[in-house]
Amino acid sequence: MSPTKKRIFEEAARLFQEKGYPAASMRDLASRVDLSVSSLYSHIGGKEEILQKICFDNARHYLRVMAEVEKGPDDPAEQVRTLIRQHIKTALEDITSVTVFNDEWRHLSEPYLSEFAKMRKDYERRFIRIISNGQKRGQFTDLDPTIALFTMLTSLRWLHQWYPAKKGISKKALESNILAMLMHGLEKR
Amino acid sequence: MSPTKKRIFEEAARLFQEKGYPAASMRDLASRVDLSVSSLYSHIGGKEEILQKICFDNARHYLRVMAEVEKGPDDPAEQVRTLIRQHIKTALEDITSVTVFNDEWRHLSEPYLSEFAKMRKDYERRFIRIISNGQKRGQFTDLDPTIALFTMLTSLRWLHQWYPAKKGISKKALESNILAMLMHGLEKR
DNA sequence: GTCTATAACTTGATAGAC
DNA sequence: GTCTATCAAGTTATAGAC
Structure with a gap:
């Protein structure tokens, strides 16, 4: 797994824990890993995949x-x-x-x-x-x-x-x- | 508390339990109590009030x-x-x-x-x-x-x-x- | 109190340029 | 792989007629 992908998964887990899955948005996640939302989708298939x-x-x-x-x-x-x-x-x-x-x-x-x-x-x-x-x-x-x-x-x-x-x-x-x-x-x- | 208001609170509690608060929508709730969404607001102030x-x-x-x-x-x-x-x-x-x-x-x-x-x-x-x-x-x-x-x-x-x-x-x-x-x-x- | 219609905003996800 | 721009759908809540 690429370093970026790994960081996305790690930050997502933290975000899901803090806010709960439905309340955690892809925009939140993108901002935490310092990427645009669309760039996330170059690494993962979607929110639920995480x-x-x-x-x-x-x-x-x-x-x-x-x-x-x-x-x-x-x-x-x-x-x-x-x-x-x-x-x-x-x-x-x-x-x-x-x-x-x-x-x-x-x-x-x-x-x-x-x-x-x-x-x-x-x-x-x-x-x-x-x-x-x-x-x-x-x-x-x-x-x-x-x-x-x-x-x-x-x-x-x-x-x-x-x-x-x-x-x-x-x-x-x-x-x-x-x-x-x-x-x-x-x-x- | 009016019977309708009571039913709204009861169904809301069930809904929040089943889906979690953020994933439970006012449309879900309205459909369960058989009212339109806007009618809910004649009885309650808003989602978070519940x-x-x-x-x-x-x-x-x-x-x-x-x-x-x-x-x-x-x-x-x-x-x-x-x-x-x-x-x-x-x-x-x-x-x-x-x-x-x-x-x-x-x-x-x-x-x-x-x-x-x-x-x-x-x-x-x-x-x-x-x-x-x-x-x-x-x-x-x-x-x-x-x-x-x-x-x-x-x-x-x-x-x-x-x-x-x-x-x-x-x-x-x-x-x-x-x-x-x-x-x-x-x-x- | 009830409804229809809609405002104002956020959501996940994608198109397409670079 | 990154971005800007955007889409289609969903969100809470309100306006205003009846």
Whole structure:
């Protein structure tokens, strides 16, 4: 990918995060990369192409991690911990892209929207299977697996608003705190 | 409020939830309430007025609940439980409005945006104080209070996508599962 | 309160010169 | 690959008749 094209994608991700996809205009984007609007179209096919790349790159990434975890040791508690750690790691490494992936995917048009939903559903199904396994072995509390899953997945969504501002806390500390919160909860017992 | 005005606000909330505020047009809204676009303006001042009402009604509600909790028994664990229960209750009772409040507030224009941010920050500050109190008394684990707070607050944000589809599970069961997950975590110990 | 018609503006995208 | 100029469609909102 050419340097200009790369810059366009990076600035677009930032813009989509700040304003949301529909409110982000190609004029905004052009001004940020210091090009005219029409010049953008020498590098990309259109606005939605950018959203598609962000969404599917991330979806593929998460599915790849899931496949690795499934191939690894058959220990549900460790598998869940690995998945959460990966979510945190990915979110911190490329918080802009992950945020857009999380919040803006619904603005994909068909048939991309359906394709994306399928991948998402697949990921959730496989995650829930791991949680169910852990419950069968008595490692996990008998919560509804879906509730447990979504509580974990969404609890990472505040990072992009909050973490950049709070430099005092290290990535390691952040990871261990979130992991402790989700695995052990707030209350002592 | 007149019945027509009420219907406009209700349909608008649904529309904002489905498409997001910027992508929801007054034409969409007019068509849903079976009026012409111009007739909408006999009932409301404009598009953003609807968003403002949703955001500030909810913000005031949450702050009112917080005030009651602060006046109640000085037991941090019980206070946190009450707050979470209230979040779940409110979300289930008016899931559309709460979702818009959560996801679309950033599209408020000034000075409303700053006013809203102030109320939000106030709520967070007071919630964090309760968590810190619980930690000082040894009721809570020594997590970073901000991390604990946002993990709790955002973990409720998936309800609107998921709960309407999954009728098998009762509100009571949902509440106890989420509460258990946040207070005790996934893992047995 | 309702409508039709329209103003004033922004949107994504393209034509065509250089 | 860059630009200026422009298009066609969509946006919120209003004027004014009934």
